[in-house]
Amino acid sequence: MTTHYPLNTGERDALRLQRLHDIYAPYTQTFLQAAGLQSGMQILEVGCGTGLMAILLAQAAGPNGHVVAIDRSAEQLQIAKQNAQRAGVDNIEFICLDVLNIKSLNRQFDFIYDRWLLMFLPAPFATIRDLFSMLKPNGILTTEEASFFNLGLYSYPAVSAVQTWGEIFGKSCAVGKADGYLADKLYSYYQQIGCQNIVLKMHQPVLTTPIEKSVLALGAYSFQTLALQNGFLSEEDYQKFIAELTQLETQDVMIVFVRNALIRGRKPG
Numbered sequence: 001m002t003t004h005y006p007l008n009t010g011e012r013d014a015l016r017l018q019r020l021h022d023i024y025a026p027y028t029q030t031f032l033q034a035a036g037l038q039s040g041m042q043i044l045e046v047g048c049g050t051g052l053m054a055i056l057l058a059q060a061a062g063p064n065g066h067v068v069a070i071d072r073s074a075e076q077l078q079i080a081k082q083n084a085q086r087a088g089v090d091n092i093e094f095i096c097l098d099v100l101n102i103k104s105l106n107r108q109f110d111f112i113y114d115r116w117l118l119m120f121l122p123a124p125f126a127t128i129r130d131l132f133s134m135l136k137p138n139g140i141l142t143t144e145e146a147s148f149f150n151l152g153l154y155s156y157p158a159v160s161a162v163q164t165w166g167e168i169f170g171k172s173c174a175v176g177k178a179d180g181y182l183a184d185k186l187y188s189y190y191q192q193i194g195c196q197n198i199v200l201k202m203h204q205p206v207l208t209t210p211i212e213k214s215v216l217a218l219g220a221y222s223f224q225t226l227a228l229q230n231g232f233l234s235e236e237d238y239q240k241f242i243a244e245l246t247q248l249e250t251q252d253v254m255i256v257f258v259r260n261a262l263i264r265g266r267k268p269g
């Protein structure tokens with residue numbers, strides 16, 4: 001079985017992922033450190049994309065630790081390898097693999113992490129269970145997913161393009177068969193697989209600088225094909241929508257952006 005990933009990959013999405021990473025990663029790092037991420041660990045990241053979190057994980061693992069980072073897209077992995085090389089990190093093993101076949105790795109890890117992957121899978125609970133089975137005793141499972149429940153996306157002053165962005169984002173995920181409510185199921189899933197010491201946090205960033213706010217226009221590019229194919233807006237209205245989002249970047253508008261759920265739990269020893 002394979003899955004359908006509705007967004008762009010490779011160079012067409014690298015800048016968006018980098019900007020999102022810059023917004024979310026500082027909070028993620030604090031959360032992962034509190035989870036017990038430390039040097040010497042054997043770490044697995046699934047759906048690593050362009051490798052941005054894999055690099056931070058590898059730096060935390062240090063010279064005696066190791067990261068296996070998998071993604072199904074060879075295009076993403078090519079960029080990930082370049083990013084790792086640029087960052088001077090050499091303890092990451094990038095593997096092109098569908099997470100649905102993750103158990104074929106046949107390895108055990110101290111720490112497993114994913115960001116913005118599980119929501120795109122047809123049966124995320126089964127993958128969470130697979131990942132849990134690949135932890136060593138006392139190993140730590142962590143997941144970071146966007147929480148769409150009551151999306152909570154808004155701007156001040158209110159701007160209709162921000163509202164439209166939320167609507168198109170939600171509809172694109174729905175037709176792309178992504179589960180926007182997965183984040184809110186994670187606590188229950190972690191309990192069901194037998195995780196202990198579960199901690200769940202929500203993080204909602206506020207975008208104020210032009211660079212931060214550019215993630216809206218970049219996101220609109222990423223789901224443009226889906227949105228046009230499904231008639232959410234006409235091609236002309238879509239161009240106007242992107243132009244409005246771009247103008248926002250230099251306007252005195254602050255945007256309260258998509259909330260992420262971060263969860264961690266421990267495998268019993």
Ligand SMILES: C[S@@+](CC[C@H](N)C(=O)[O-])C[C@H]1O[C@@H](n2cnc3c(N)ncnc32)[C@H](O)[C@@H]1O
Binds near residue numbers: 115
């Ligand atoms: C939204 S991106 C997130 C990338 C990265 N985790 C990050 O936070 O920057 C989702 C990634 O999951 C990958 N992906 C989607 N379905 C997959 C699957 N079934 N197995 C492995 N990777 C998959 C995509 O290729 C893409 O790189």
